[in-house]
Amino acid sequence: MQPFSLKWRLGICVAILVVAIIAVLSVTAYVQFRETLKTGVDSALLSQAEAVTVSMAADDSLLEARKEIQAFFGPINDTKSPVYRVWFEDEQDDYVASGLQENWPLDWDIQSTEAPAIGDHKFFEASRGEIPYRLLWTRDPDPRASSSTKQSLNIIIAAYDGHVDSQIGDFLQVLLIMGVVVIMLSIGATLLLLKWGMKPVAGITTKMNDITGKNLNQLSSYVTDAPSELRPFVRAWDEMIERLALAMQQQRRFTADASHELRTPLAIVKSTLQTARSRERSSETYESAMDQSLEDLERLEHLIEQLLALAHLDDIESQSDWRTVNLENLVADVCEQSLPFAEQQRGTLKWQVCPAKINGSDEQLRRLLANLIDNAIKYGPKASEVSVSMRSLNGLVNILVHDKGGKIPVEEQKLIFGRFYQIRKARKRASSSTGSGLGLALAQEIAQKHRGSITVQSNPKNGTDFVITLPHI
């Protein structure tokens, strides 16, 4: 399932939040509102009871009092008019005053209600038929000054209670409509806000689309107004671009160098053969043209071999031929194979080995060592000794290739491992080169692939040392 888009996620979050806020507000408002309404009814009832008590106290004649109370409450017009009953304790049957002609309070469910203590009052709910009433029952000592009896005066006043619920109902309805509107508005506002907020992102995306391999520009060069939240992103992107540009530049330079190095010997061979063929020539001329071409083709063959080895090294699958390699045998083997070349250059090659096993590619490790030994024989002084020695220490194995040269300047010692470095240098110095320019680069990349390294030390006094360091099993 596709994840929700940012705007819907945020929209839904905001909607839930708004619903929760409205719910809490509604409940609070409902409780508060209902309380206020009830309190209003109750205080009205209390003041009415107060008035009845006062008229009872003022008028000695019950008849007068009754008239006054009836006048106070007025006639009962409808069900919403207050209903009341005033009586003395021991005169249950004979009430002082009543708002209803019928037999109050038989059809009211008051019997089950316990009377309040003398001097006290209580509120309760009751209903007549379907109509809800709020009732106040006060029970006071006889307020009449003339009375000597200690009978208590009961007053029950019932007030129509329905309007409280209907008002709360109206209130809730308004609240509900408002809530829905607010939720809709908040979702809409969120979407708009998000769209506005994401505008810089859309802008940056457009700019990003302009960035191609040929045009690796820094994003910050054209996004100058990125909001602070996006600045780390732009920075990170630029750093990535920088790394990519560097890699691409190296790749381009390598391709240019490789194509130059491949085309040049090809051009020489072609021109040599075409020159020889351009007219009738002596057989010696043909022979020398063929010999030269063969020589050039060998140079080309060597270069292609090294290039393919490099390409193979870059291959992800290149670890498929890895196994445990007996380095002791391998070093001895490679040295033995290089001996004829050393003797051809009228030099010697000596080696000394020690037991070591490492995990890696036999073929690549052979190439690594052979390249270093070849270099030592080729670029060391003519007719001198090259020595290979081996040492195992702290889980690492060192292979040292030593020659009596020592002409590599310190500032060049790191650069010689670059692809085609030798050739670029040769171009500057006008000296012709015989190598492919890839030997050391290849050696270093093989060592790194085996989690190892190659270092070089060179000075005229001690000669040149190439040290291969590899982790052994």
Next chain:
Amino acid sequence: MRVLIIEDESRLAMNIAQVLKESANFAVDVCTEGVDGLHLAKTNPYDLIILDLTLPGMDGLDILGKLRSAGKTAAVLILTARDTSSDIITGFDTGGDDYLTKPFDMGELVARCKALVRRAYGQTHPKVKVGKLTIDTVARRVKFNNSEVRLTAMEYRTLEYLAMRAGQIVSKTDLLEHLYDFNWERFSNVMEVYISALRRKLDPDRKYDLIETVRGQGYLLKEN
């Protein structure tokens, strides 16, 4: 016609030089280094320079730029392994007249060189006609009054140069500088020998005063 080859692979340069001498009858100088190449190109009146770009000492494009800003008008053919269109465009924009990528075909290189030299002297037809004289620069044959004339390489070279500059007075120094590479010893009287040989071979009866000697100034190949 005199050509300079600036190319660091000396074997390649030598092959080109040999073919240009043999099949175009050019005088050819070879230089395998950038700084020396620039010096040679500046101090000699070459008709054509074949220029490699990847050179020791100085980059080929730098050489070209410096030559052009020094006011040198020699045709320049860039011969390089760099083959992207941006390289080619830069080559032309720096002042190159032609661009050939390695590896190349010798025949094509020679044909391009001939065309460039022809153009440099305002000629468009591979057969140069001056009055009754016709020089086929491709086959290197000379006809006068519709009859073929056999010339030695140096005689042909001299006549071709005079024909390219027909109607102009060409000094002896000019002739020497354009017809000999720097390995030759230059004796000015050698020119007189060639000129008189040409006069004899082209016009044995001395009916036409084809190559006029302008006293103290040089030679003039008349257009009519």
